[in-house]
Amino acid sequence: MLPTTSEYYCLLVVVFFAFWLLRGSGRASVGLVLLVNLFFYARWGWSYLALVPAAATVDFFLARAIAGTGRKPIQRLPISISIAMNLGLIVFCRYAPATGLFLPLTLSFYAFQALTYTLDIYRGDARPVGYLTYLTSVTFFPTVAAGPITRVAALAPQWNWKGKTLTSEEGGRALFLIGLGLAKKFLIADYLGNNLVNRVFDLPTLYSGGDVLLGVYAYAFQLYYDFSGYSDIAIGSALLLGIRLPANFNAPYRATNLADFWRRWHITFSNWLRDYLYFSLPGKRTKWMPYLGLVITMVAGGVWHGANGTFAIWGLLHGVGLALFRFWQAARRGAKASESRGIKIGAGLLTFHFVLLAWIFFRAASVATALQILSQIGSLHWNVVNATPQFVLVLAIAAACHFVPKDWYDLSLLNFNRTPAVLQAAAMTLLLLAIRTVSSTGAAPFIYSKF
Amino acid sequence: MLPRKTALAIATFTLIALLAPNIPGKEHLPGITPRNVAAAFTLRMPWPVPALPPAPPAPSVPVANAPKIVAAAPQPNLSVPPGSLDHFFDALARPGATVRILHYGDSPTTADSITADVRRLLQRRFGDAGHGFLLIAKPWAWYGHNGIELNASGWKIEPASQDRAADHFHGLGGVSFRGESGAYSRVTLPDDKHTDAVVYYLAQLDGGSFTVSAGDTVITSVNTAAEEKKPGFAEFALPEGTKEVELRVTSGRVRLFGYRFDKDTPGVQYSSLGVNGAQVQMLVRYFEVGQWTAALRHENPDLVVVNYGTNESIFPEYIDGEYPDELRKVIARIRAALPGASVLIMSPMDRGVMEGGAIVTAPALEKLIDVQKRIAAETGCAFFNTFQAMGGAGTMGRWYAEQPRLVSADFTHPLPQGAARVGALFEQALVSAYESARR
Numbered sequence: 001m002l003p004t005t006s007e008y009y010c011l012l013v014v015v016f017f018a019f020w021l022l023r024g025s026g027r028a029s030v031g032l033v034l035l036v037n038l039f040f041y042a043r044w045g046w047s048y049l050a051l052v053p054a055a056a057t058v059d060f061f062l063a064r065a066i067a068g069t070g071r072k073p074i075q076r077l078p079i080s081i082s083i084a085m086n087l088g089l090i091v092f093c094r095y096a097p098a099t100g101l102f103l104p105l106t107l108s109f110y111a112f113q114a115l116t117y118t119l120d121i122y123r124g125d126a127r128p129v130g131y132l133t134y135l136t137s138v139t140f141f142p143t144v145a146a147g148p149i150t151r152v153a154a155l156a157p158q159w160n161w162k163g164k165t166l167t168s169e170e171g172g173r174a175l176f177l178i179g180l181g182l183a184k185k186f187l188i189a190d191y192l193g194n195n196l197v198n199r200v201f202d203l204p205t206l207y208s209g210g211d212v213l214l215g216v217y218a219y220a221f222q223l224y225y226d227f228s229g230y231s232d233i234a235i236g237s238a239l240l241l242g243i244r245l246p247a248n249f250n251a252p253y254r255a256t257n258l259a260d261f262w263r264r265w266h267i268t269f270s271n272w273l274r275d276y277l278y279f280s281l282p283g284k285r286t287k288w289m290p291y292l293g294l295v296i297t298m299v300a301g302g303v304w305h306g307a308n309g310t311f312a313i314w315g316l317l318h319g320v321g322l323a324l325f326r327f328w329q330a331a332r333r334g335a336k337a338s339e340s341r342g343i344k345i346g347a348g349l350l351t352f353h354f355v356l357l358a359w360i361f362f363r364a365a366s367v368a369t370a371l372q373i374l375s376q377i378g379s380l381h382w383n384v385v386n387a388t389p390q391f392v393l394v395l396a397i398a399a400a401c402h403f404v405p406k407d408w409y410d411l412s413l414l415n416f417n418r419t420p421a422v423l424q425a426a427a428m429t430l431l432l433l434a435i436r437t438v439s440s441t442g443a444a445p446f447i448y449s450k451f
Numbered sequence: 452m453l454p455r456k457t458a459l460a461i462a463t464f465t466l467i468a469l470l471a472p473n474i475p476g477k478e479h480l481p482g483i484t485p486r487n488v489a490a491a492f493t494l495r496m497p498w499p500v501p502a503l504p505p506a507p508p509a510p511s512v513p514v515a516n517a518p519k520i521v522a523a524a525p526q527p528n529l530s531v532p533p534g535s536l537d538h539f540f541d542a543l544a545r546p547g548a549t550v551r552i553l554h555y556g557d558s559p560t561t562a563d564s565i566t567a568d569v570r571r572l573l574q575r576r577f578g579d580a581g582h583g584f585l586l587i588a589k590p591w592a593w594y595g596h597n598g599i600e601l602n603a604s605g606w607k608i609e610p611a612s613q614d615r616a617a618d619h620f621h622g623l624g625g626v627s628f629r630g631e632s633g634a635y636s637r638v639t640l641p642d643d644k645h646t647d648a649v650v651y652y653l654a655q656l657d658g659g660s661f662t663v664s665a666g667d668t669v670i671t672s673v674n675t676a677a678e679e680k681k682p683g684f685a686e687f688a689l690p691e692g693t694k695e696v697e698l699r700v701t702s703g704r705v706r707l708f709g710y711r712f713d714k715d716t717p718g719v720q721y722s723s724l725g726v727n728g729a730q731v732q733m734l735v736r737y738f739e740v741g742q743w744t745a746a747l748r749h750e751n752p753d754l755v756v757v758n759y760g761t762n763e764s765i766f767p768e769y770i771d772g773e774y775p776d777e778l779r780k781v782i783a784r785i786r787a788a789l790p791g792a793s794v795l796i797m798s799p800m801d802r803g804v805m806e807g808g809a810i811v812t813a814p815a816l817e818k819l820i821d822v823q824k825r826i827a828a829e830t831g832c833a834f835f836n837t838f839q840a841m842g843g844a845g846t847m848g849r850w851y852a853e854q855p856r857l858v859s860a861d862f863t864h865p866l867p868q869g870a871a872r873v874g875a876l877f878e879q880a881l882v883s884a885y886e887s888a889r890r
Contacts, residue, residue, distance in 0.1 A: 001491075006491075007490045007491035008491070010488050010490075010491035010492075011491045011492070013461055013465055014491075016458075016461060017453070017458065017461075020452065020453045020454060020458070021453060023452065024452065039494070042494050043494060165452045165454055166454035166457055167454070168454065168455075168456040168457065170454075170457075171454050171456060171457025171458075171460070172456070172457070172460075174457070175457065175460060175461075193860075194805075194860065197860075198859075198860030199859055199860040199861045202856075202859040202860055202861075202864075202866060203593070203859050203861075203864055203866075205562075205591070205592040205593030206558070206593060206859075206861075206864065240457070372592075375592070376592065379592070421456045421457070421459035421460040421463060422459070422460070422463050424460040424463075424464075425459075425460045425461075425463035425464035425467060426463075426467075428460075428464045429464060429467050429468070429471075432468070
């Protein structure tokens with residue numbers, strides 16, 4: 001059940017009221033969320049009801065075993081089992097269709113969250129929690145399809161806040177985020193995808209270089225608005241239950257270098273890769289291993305998206321780019337960073353276009369298609385015949401909204417919070433009508449839900 | 452403790468959403484219906500549920516590698532007026548024969564989409580008599596034939612649908628190539644079994660020369676100079692094991708129209724003659740009749756497939772106006788050039804447009820197909836209704852929704868999987884009709 005369906009919101013409304021009515025009775029509200037989590041998995045497929053609680057229970061006891069001994073050699077066996085089991089779960093779900101078993105949800109995001117628990121305990125960064133709390137946290141329904149990847153250690157304590165209620169500011173922020181996420185998804189991402197991006201990436205050789213280039217720019221914004229839209233809805237849904245999930249995006253195309261980009265794009269995933277993969281690689285004090293580690297980490301991140309050459313190239317581009325940037329930083333250590341606005345804009349444009357180049361490989365169905373796209377752009381035929389004025393307008397709005405000052409966002413949120421409840425409901429109704437008017441074919445699945 | 456303000460906002464919104472679709476006359480408004488609510492809390496049971504009444508059978512859509520048809524089945528999507536395909540069927544049945552098929556089409560055909568699948572399936576069934584026709588260079592970036600590599604440089608390219616040649620000499624395949632000394636075209640064939648080739652050129656007063664080589668060996672040298680302007684055909688044998696052929700203009704100016712590659716084994720040769728943006732009117736208005744007739748006669752096909760309509764389908768006034776007569780003229784010209792050959796009109800695929808939030812069939816498409824069907828019956832041509840064979844109205848929407856997708860997001864062009872389905876549908880219809888006729 002994806003948060004683009006009316007069913008999701010019917011359920012969310014019921015869960016919201018039931019959760020807060022049960023909140024006074026402590027664990028009952030947590031139990032309710034666990035039931036809802038399991039219901040979500042069952043909606044994806046009954047096999048998940050066997051897979052997920054079983055894997056989570058094994059992890060729970062492995063974590064206990066790790067915490068029960070302070071000796072690293074003994075801890076290595078349970079942590080190895082946990083890593084193997086969760087990575088195996090990702091691989092199994094990803095490739096089960098080849099065996100005839102259809103598993104629509106890849107469980108990647110579940111597995112990443114589950115690993116934060118055992119790895120944090122192994123490293124001494126977290127302590128074991130109760131079974132109900134653990135199971136509810138690791139299976140939390142807003143994060144099921146595409147994150148944000150939340151550390152169990154950060155999520156678990158939030159279920160136990162005694163006397164916690166939802167302030168009107170938090171509630172308003174939750175509704176605002178859900179509305180914003182829906183608008184991002186339906187009014188921008190799907191519009192861009194349906195009206196040029198998908199066509200250009202399907203059969204690039206049918207389009208001029210100008211059309212293809214516009215399609216590639218549009219894809220950058222489609223992906224951002226799609227994924228950040230999902231993240232906003234997930235964060236807003238969790239916040240309706242008083243649970244704070246970490247931010248996943250921070251205006252990534254405003255980054256002025258590649259390292260900055262990865263601090264702004266899919267933040268929870270890049271943090272996960274950094275904390276649990278990059279930091280685990282050996283040779284930190286050697287001369288070249290840190291650079292190689294970046295490449296290995298990013299290629300692994302690429303291949304996680306799919307065992308396909310396009311994702312490997314995408315990861316490789318980012319890995320090499322990050323390594324080169326790190327090398328450049330090390331070479332000019334001590335030099336003062338330029339404050340020049342022109343240089344910052346130039347660095348931002350360079351970073352954006354490097355990211356854009358990598359997106360071509362990320363989105364293309366094959367390496368050959370990606371090369372066709374580059375070849376079409378390289379043909380220098382700049383006539384644009386397939387982009388309507390409306391499309392260009394939506395793309396321009398998408399770009400402009402990405403660059404609006406954060407103060408504007410804060411002001412909008414503040415105004416929404418100050419608005420009476422009835423008018424908040426009216427605003428949501430207007431948004432629903434706008435979505436109905438603009439969206440044409442119904443929602444496409446969230447791009448990241450397939451990973 | 453229930454958070455009051457948020458709860459009130461959510462309750463108000465839910466009330467509006469519940470009421471909106473129930474306001475008389477406002478049923479189209481978005482909102483929550485009892486069906487949505489029920490669906491939200493419904494789980495699909497893993498065990499069998501009581502069966503619903505059986506749904507009407509969906510049209511079967513075979514996949515590309517479907518098993519061979521062992522018994523002829525009725526083909527509701529292929530109309531075969533008496534005698535219309537006899538010549539083609541006789542050729543298929545004749546032992547040791549080379550059966551030539553020309554498939555005229557629009558943009559999908561320019562990438563050998565659909566035609567490559569039909570070629571592969573027919574050749575698997577009846578034998579491989581060679582690749583058939585190929586253009587000299589790529590008029591469009593996506594032009595290409597399955598299994599063939601084509602590299603060329605130095606040509607002025609004039610497709611009949613776009614920058615057409617002023618004299619409307621576009622050869623067999625609808626594209627004219629002008630080259631001067633140094634222009635070349637290099638073809639890498641899918642295998643080394645081709646034994647003969649033809650180069651279609653224009654013999655003309657100030658014609659230059661070109662050579663065709665395989666490796667370091669010049670196979671043939673052709674002087675295109677002639678006293679009168681007329682289509683020329685340079686036929687030559689390929690050295691055994693030839694996989695790559697290079698054509699090079701050696702002097703003066705030459706004008707070429709394409710190649711044909713043959714094998715000395717019996718079977719089917721399926722020539723894909725796609726022109727981007729092509730319509731029936733292109734054949735009528737921009738194919739000079741004499742040179743097209745000469746090219747068709749030289750080719751001497753057993754079946755000509757006329758597969759246009761996608762580009763016409765968005766011009767309803769044209770369909771009501773000149774279209775029927777122009778289609779009749781095309782058939783008449785083919786018949787005049789090839790009195791014995793079978794002719795088949797193949798309808799376009801479904802073409803989708805956005806309407807009211809759904810991908811629906813382009814409004815004039817079915818009208819166009821009706822015209823094609825009527826004229827096929829009237830002129831004694833066979834008719835294959837690709838649109839119906841795919842599943843009829845709304846197929847683009849359904850094929851777009853399939854995973855993996857079968858059609859592009861322009862709701863017009865098939866992706867390789869979709870092309871394979873259409874190719875298999877057409878091939879099965881032909882073979883089924885052939886097997887019925889042979890009984």
